[in-house]
Amino acid sequence: MKSEPALFSLDDLRAMPKRTAPWDGVRNYQARNYMREMRTGDLVLFYHSNCKQPVAVGIAKVVREAYPDYTAWNRTSDHFDPASHPEAPLWFMVDVRWKQAFAEPVPLSAMKSMPQLKEMPLLRRGNRLSVMPVTREQFDAVTARRKNRCLPK
DNA sequence: GCCAACGTTGGC
């Protein structure tokens, strides 16, 4: 899951009550569909986008499965969408809980150089989705990488 | 700040 650290960082998630927050504001159908596939207990790679150094910063966990994103019904919300209604919700969100911050974040540039991540949707050219699937192998490769970052090439 | 890539909108 991507977030702009200036708006909502992994530290911000950690500072929330119960270290938990709803992943609101997703207004893309594909990203929404990926969220609806998420299950309680699924682990999340937390990625900081649109900042000086884009990085995977840590891990969160899904603690509530998809439910209607009520910010879409709030006229004063930045994410207001008149097409969504309480009786027929258009947008959904999950709740995620902070789990871990990497001692050393894994930069996008490092991920690009890892052959195991060649197929990772995050690295696909022109991708703009804020929520994307990660395979177990990709997840393990990223989380292992932060321990091995000082190994010679 | 630039710009490529992509999704959405809306006229036809």
Add this chain to the structure above:
DNA sequence: GCCAACGTTGGC
């Protein structure tokens, strides 16, 4: 249903 115009994303 096509597609040009537009807005947004996000790396660089």
